[in-house]
Amino acid sequence: MGPEAVTTEGNQTPASTVVPPSDENETSELVSETKRWPTTDFGLIPIPERLRYHPDKPPFHFGLVLNALFGFAGTFTVSNLYYNQPLLIQLSESFNVSYDKISKVPTLIQAGYAAGLLLLAPLGDLVRRRQLVLVLVLFSTTLSIPLAITSSYTVFLTFSFLVGLVSVTPQVLLPLAADLAPAHKRASALSVVFAGLLFGVLIARVFAGIIAQFVTWRVVYYLAIGLQTVVLLGSWALLPDYPAKNKGMTYWGMLWTMAKYAVTEPVLIQACLVNMGSSASFSSFWVTLTFLLGGEPYNYSTLVIGLFGLVGMFGVVMGPLVGKTIDALPAYYASLVGCLALIVFQVVQVVGNGISIAAVIIAVLGIDIFRQMLQTSLASNIFDIAPEARARLNAIYLLSLFISQVMGTSAGTYVFIHYGWRACAIMTLGFALWQIVILLMRGPGLDPPGTPARKKRWVGWDGLRWEVKRKEDAKEAKGKDANDLEKGDRKADVHTDTNHQEANSEGKIST
Numbered sequence: 001m002g003p004e005a006v007t008t009e010g011n012q013t014p015a016s017t018v019v020p021p022s023d024e025n026e027t028s029e030l031v032s033e034t035k036r037w038p039t040t041d042f043g044l045i046p047i048p049e050r051l052r053y054h055p056d057k058p059p060f061h062f063g064l065v066l067n068a069l070f071g072f073a074g075t076f077t078v079s080n081l082y083y084n085q086p087l088l089i090q091l092s093e094s095f096n097v098s099y100d101k102i103s104k105v106p107t108l109i110q111a112g113y114a115a116g117l118l119l120l121a122p123l124g125d126l127v128r129r130r131q132l133v134l135v136l137v138l139f140s141t142t143l144s145i146p147l148a149i150t151s152s153y154t155v156f157l158t159f160s161f162l163v164g165l166v167s168v169t170p171q172v173l174l175p176l177a178a179d180l181a182p183a184h185k186r187a188s189a190l191s192v193v194f195a196g197l198l199f200g201v202l203i204a205r206v207f208a209g210i211i212a213q214f215v216t217w218r219v220v221y222y223l224a225i226g227l228q229t230v231v232l233l234g235s236w237a238l239l240p241d242y243p244a245k246n247k248g249m250t251y252w253g254m255l256w257t258m259a260k261y262a263v264t265e266p267v268l269i270q271a272c273l274v275n276m277g278s279s280a281s282f283s284s285f286w287v288t289l290t291f292l293l294g295g296e297p298y299n300y301s302t303l304v305i306g307l308f309g310l311v312g313m314f315g316v317v318m319g320p321l322v323g324k325t326i327d328a329l330p331a332y333y334a335s336l337v338g339c340l341a342l343i344v345f346q347v348v349q350v351v352g353n354g355i356s357i358a359a360v361i362i363a364v365l366g367i368d369i370f371r372q373m374l375q376t377s378l379a380s381n382i383f384d385i386a387p388e389a390r391a392r393l394n395a396i397y398l399l400s401l402f403i404s405q406v407m408g409t410s411a412g413t414y415v416f417i418h419y420g421w422r423a424c425a426i427m428t429l430g431f432a433l434w435q436i437v438i439l440l441m442r443g444p445g446l447d448p449p450g451t452p453a454r455k456k457r458w459v460g461w462d463g464l465r466w467e468v469k470r471k472e473d474a475k476e477a478k479g480k481d482a483n484d485l486e487k488g489d490r491k492a493d494v495h496t497d498t499n500h501q502e503a504n505s506e507g508k509i510s511t
Contacts, residue, residue, distance in 0.1 A: 038241065041131055051130075051240045062180040067192050069238045070177055073133075074170035074196030076227040077140060079204035080163050081109055083224060086209040087217045094217065095153040102153075105160050110402075112164025117399050121171040124391030126254055129176050130241045137235060139166040141228040148221035169231075170197055171398055175390030178383040180240070186383070187331070191376045195317070198372065202313050245388050258392045265385055266442060266458045268393060271378040272400035273438045274335070278342065279404035281431035282371050284412025284424065285349070285363075292353060292421045293360070311364045331381040332444035338374030339436040342367065346429040353425055374435070375401075 037054050040046055084091065084105050092102040123132055143166065146159045174193050181189035208220045246254070261268055289308065293300045329337070345366030352359020382393050408431070416424040443461030 038128075041134060041236070041241075045236070047130075047241055048237065051238070053241045053243060062177070062182070062185075062189060066180070066238055066240075067177075067189055069234050070173045070189070071192040071196035071199075073137070073231045073235065074173060074193050075200040075203065076224075076231055077137065077167050077169040078197050078200035079207075079227075080140060080144065080167040080224060081113055082201055082204035083208045083220050084109065084160070086205050087212050087220065090212055090217045091156075095151075095156065097153050104157060108157055109160040109164035110406075112161040113167060114399070114402050116165045116168040117171060117395050117402065120166070121168045121395045121398070122254055122258060122392045123251075124172045124175055124394075125246050125389055126244060126249060126251065126391075128241060128244050129172060130235075130239050133169055133172055133176075133235050133239060134232065136166050136169045136172065137228060137232045140169070141225055141232060144221055144225050144228065148218050148225065171394055172391065174379065175383065175394045178380075178390055179242075179387070187334070187376055187380045190379055191372060194372055194376050194379075198368070199313065206310075254392065257389065258396060261385075261389065261393060262396050264456070265382075265393075266456050267385055268382050268396060269458075270438060270442050271382050272397060274339070274435045275375065275378055275397065276400050276404035276407075277431045277435040277438070278371055278374050279401045280408030280411070281342070281346070281428040281435075282367065283405045283408035284428050284431070285367060287409050288412045288416040288421065288424050289360075289364075291416055295421075298357065308360075308364060311361055314365065329377075330444065331377045331384075332439075334377035335374055335381070335439055336436075338370045338377060339432070339439055341370040342374065343429070343432045343436065345370065346425070346432045350422065350425040350429050353421060 037052065038047065039052055088099070088102050088105070091105065092099055095102070120136070140163055143159055143163045146155055147163065150156050150159070170193060174190060177189040177193055178186055207223065208217075211217075211220050211223065249257075263269075292298070293304070293308065345363050348359055348366070349363035353363070379394070379397060382397055383390050385393060411427065412424055415427050440461075441459050442457075
């Protein structure tokens with residue numbers, strides 16, 4: 001079969017595309033298809049040539065530099081949600097409002113983030129993701145400017161919501177990392193993005209607290225603008241361009257399929273329920289840790305308490321090692337290890353908190369490290385449900401995390417104030433026990449990908465040998481990932497949504 005000319009936008013030089021051998025219908029469809037592959041972002045800004053999509057080029061290499069960009073971008077966009085928390089007293093004085101009114105700032109920015117998870121993050125399944133990331137970072141950067149310069153409480157409140165709404169860049173990058181990374185390194189790639197998210201939560205509070213201590217709180221937002229500008233430029237220079245997935249799908253159809261996944265996919269629901277227990281336990285632990293260390297028997301100063309954030313950062317840095325561990329295990333067993341370890345470290349804090357500071361440090365490290373393992377392994381598992389719907393699946397998964405964070409924070413504060421730190425520690429242990437109960441209710445290998453929704457089982461344990469074989473198959477397929485991804489890219493450009501569904505039912509990867 002001879003090569004076929006492909007016309008590129010802005011360049012009329014023919015480029016050869018070797019059509020891979022397949023059935024006659026597929027080959028004729030590929031040969032007859034003539035595409036214009038974009039060479040600019042938004043029709044105006046040139047895409048660096050090495051980042052342009054073209055079906056006859058090898059798949060873009062997902063290496064250390066790109067993985068580092070994903071982690072950096074995740075850190076300094078999610079930080080937008082947490083800069084305000086150490087600044088509330090200064091903000092109330094600056095805007096001359098009560099503590100009750102200024103407390104609406106973190107509430108509204110989190111509400112905006114929840115809306116963004118639901119309405120914007122799933123767009124990764126509908127549009128070109130390079131352009132989506134650039135738009136989101138551009139908006140989060142420019143909308144941060146009024147936060148730094150306004151003297152109006154109402155304006156600050158309004159733009160806090162809008163900044164939260166568009167700070168969902170990490171939730172676009174997570175499914176993109178799952179698409180770009182080879183299958184045998186997928187968990188490692190995801191772990192770096194998750195580590196960036198956790199690092200952003202911690203470092204935002206540290207930066208904001210230190211800067212506001214010595215200069216005005218406005219400098220915190222100037223720093224946020226500068227860091228996001230770096231993310232924007234880095235995304236333009238390093239993020240590869242790929243075609244939109246699910247061609248022909250509408251925005252409302254996309255939202256409808258999210259609702260459908262939320263009630264028809266047992267693996268997704270199990271992951272969300274396990275994640276809710278993990279997130280509630282984690283947020284409750286960190287919120288009440290300040291109360292524990294500030295009271296008897298420790299009586300630590302605010303500065304010393306803040307240093308425990310550095311202990312948490314050390315746990316976050318272990319993220320890539322956690323990802324490699326998950327890559328070496330089937331996802332279900334990595335989740336099981338994470339659940340068991342979290343129970344052990346929750347027991348450490350129940351028994352040791354209030355007796356020895358060493359117990360607190362051990363609990364902080366263990367909970368941070370193994371929560372990352374659990375969160376990454378669960379995400380890796382749900383991304384196998386439907387490769388063409390990873391952004392929507394991730395949005396549902398992250399919404400469960402957000403809901404459980406609110407639940408864990410409020411419940412932890414209430415129990416600590418009314419019943420003390422030991423009762424609160426027992427409650428977080430209860431959340432950890434909930435995780436493993438839900439995980440064990442539906443065991444590995446039950447209803448592999450391609451099983452019709454009506455035949456999927458919600459409870460049971462079957463297919464242990466299937467999971468072990470899956471690990472062996474992953475090793476055998478290690479050298480084939482690049483070819484599979486390239487083939488998937490070609491198919492994504494010429495097949496309809498029906499073809500996508502057929503490919504998914506046959507276990508193929510669609511990009």
